[in-house]
Amino acid sequence: MTEARSTEVDGADPLHDDPRVAAYFGPSWxxxxxxxxxLVSQGELRGLVGxxxxxxxxxxxxxxxxxxxxFLPTNGRIVDVGSGAGLPGIVVAAMVPGAEVVLLEPMERRTDWLSEVASTLHLDNVVVLRGRAQDVHGDLVADAVTVRAVAxxxxxxxxxxxxxxxxxxxxAMKGSKAEAEVEEARHIGRKLGAGPAAVLDAPTIEGVDVTRVVRVVREAVPGVR
Structure with a gap:
């Protein structure tokens, strides 16, 4: 496992040395x-983080x-759609070591990065897969799917x-328009077997903006009895 020392960050990051952050992440720290x-040393250079x-x-x-x-299971398979730089997929893999975490990403340079990160951090529960979600329908079955800032x-x-x-x-991680998106997507959700969508607040540590999450359970698979 990577030693717990930190690269210096340019600019003032109020949480950079905050002990509450390490405490929040616990064993995954x-x-x-x-x-x-x-991310600090390579993210900008590789076009992953501004x-x-x-x-x-x-x-x-x-x-x-x-x-x-x-909101995720502690085992089974979790698929992170459009993993990009590894947010949230790499974080999920570190925090949920009992689950297989599939990082699904269509861009080769990003899958190369994700593979390097998983290897460097010894995240043996990570599977990096190049492709779009549509490409693996019928081949890849998950217990949970995460998605952040994709569509x-x-x-x-x-x-x-x-x-x-x-x-x-x-x-799905969403912002201030989550309720409107839920309403607009309700018909297609029902068609694909989704139950009612819940918009939930997901806090972390005090003083940090609460993340808004849309949680949907697929109650039935159309065509399967």
Whole structure:
């Protein structure tokens, strides 16, 4: 496991040395800190993180990603759609070591990065898969799907719900328009077997903005009795 030491971050990050952050992540802290350091040292160079985001990685990205974990199973298979830099997929893998976490990403340079991160941090529960969600419908079945900052909910339903077994859960990180998106996507959700969508607040540590999550259980798989 990566040693718990941190690369210096340019700019003032109010959470960079806050002991509450390490306490929040608990046993996953060494891996999370290692991921933070990789993002600081390589994220901007590799086009994964904008320069303005580096001083606020903890609040805007790492804690934000961690907020989905309470809504996920502790085992089985979790698929992170459009993993990008690994947010929330790498964070989820570090915090839920008992689950297989599939990082699904269509861009080769990003899958290369994700594989390097998983290897460096010794996250043996990670599987990196290059492709779009639509490409693996019928081949990849998940107990939960996570998604962050990818598309509107009506599109996410079409991409993510077919990946879920009956009883599986979609956890989508959304912002202030979550309720409107839920309403607009309700018809396609029902068509794909989704139950009612719940918009939930997902807090992490005091003083950090609460993450908003849309949680949907796929109650039935159309065509399967």
């Amino acid at each position: 060494p891996a999370i800190l290692g991921f933070h350091d990789l 320069p303005r985001e580096l001083p606020r990685l903890w609040e805007r990205h790492l804690l934000n990603s961690a907020a989905v974990v309470p 509107s909910l009506d599109k996410l339903y079409r991409w993510a719900l077919p990946l879920l077994r009956a009883g599986g859960t979609l956890v």
